[in-house]
Amino acid sequence: MSAIEDLYREIILDHYSSPRNRGELPAPALKIEGANPLCGDELVLYIEEKDGQIKQVKINTKGCSISQASASLMTEAIVGKKIEEIQKIIENFKDMMLKDGSFTPTVDLGDLEVLEGVKKYPVRIKCALLAWNTLIEGLKALQNHKKPEPVVME
Ligand code: ZN
Numbered sequence: 001m002s003a004i005e006d007l008y009r010e011i012i013l014d015h016y017s018s019p020r021n022r023g024e025l026p027a028p029a030l031k032i033e034g035a036n037p038l039c040g041d042e043l044v045l046y047i048e049e050k051d052g053q054i055k056q057v058k059i060n061t062k063g064c065s066i067s068q069a070s071a072s073l074m075t076e077a078i079v080g081k082k083i084e085e086i087q088k089i090i091e092n093f094k095d096m097m098l099k100d101g102s103f104t105p106t107v108d109l110g111d112l113e114v115l116e117g118v119k120k121y122p123v124r125i126k127c128a129l130l131a132w133n134t135l136i137e138g139l140k141a142l143q144n145h146k147k148p149e150p151v152v153m154e
Contacts, residue, residue, distance in 0.1 A: 008114040016065040021075035023058040030141060034134030036126050036153040041067035045134045049142055053082050059131070066115075066124050071131035073112055083139060090132060097125055126153045 025031075025046035032045045041063030048056040057075045061068045078086045089112075092105045096116050103116070118128045134151045141148035 005117060008117055011111055011114045012065065012069040015069040015072040019059075019061065019068055019072040021057050021059055021072070021079065022061075024060065025056055025058045029056070029058075030138055030148060032134050032138040032141070032148040032151065034130050034137075034151040034153075036063070036067065036130045038123070038153065039064055039067065039127050041127055041130050041153075043067070043071055043131060043134060045071075045131065045138060047135075047138050047142075049083070052084070054078050054080065054086060061131075063130075064124075064127050066118055067127040067130050070115055070128040073115065074131045074135065077110060077112055078135070083142070086135075086139070090136060093132060094129070097128055129153070 024044075025048055029046045029048040033043070034045065035042050041061070043059055043061040043063070046058040047054055057079045059071050059075055061071045077089055085107075088107045089109065092107050092109055093112055096103045096105065096109070096113070097119060115128050118124050130151075130153055133153065137148050137151045
């Protein structure tokens with residue numbers, strides 16, 4: 001394993017063993033549930049939005065190291081940001097995880113890039129995307145002023 005892969009692995013394990021922004025937010029924060037039955041990953045995402053900005057994010061996760069590390073990294077990447085910026089991060093992250101070949105992001109993905117290695121294990125890509133698809137549903141609900149639907153990875 002190369003030095004860079006070692007470093008990436010270390011960052012993933014660090015987020016798995018000490019997840020960031022863990023917990024809950026009281027209503028009126030938005031609450032969205034997500035599940036990846038294939039692996040048994042489950043999470044509940046709470047987001048507090050004000051004037052188009054994500055003020056606070058909390059997450060409760062249960063599942064494999066990839067799903068939990070991805071959720072933890074995601075909370076760090078989006079907290080305090082404007083929704084338009086977050087949409088760009090989501091787009092870039094999904095392209096990184098789903099497109100073949102080398103990937104050049106159009107925004108700074110920071111530590112999120114450590115998850116690119118998960119591509120080598122196609123069955124785990126859904127684990128990495130669970131928190132993100134749950135976030136997409138949450139942002140959609142905010143935009144349409146409706147209740148979010150639970151997200152199930154298929
Ligand atoms: Zn998983």
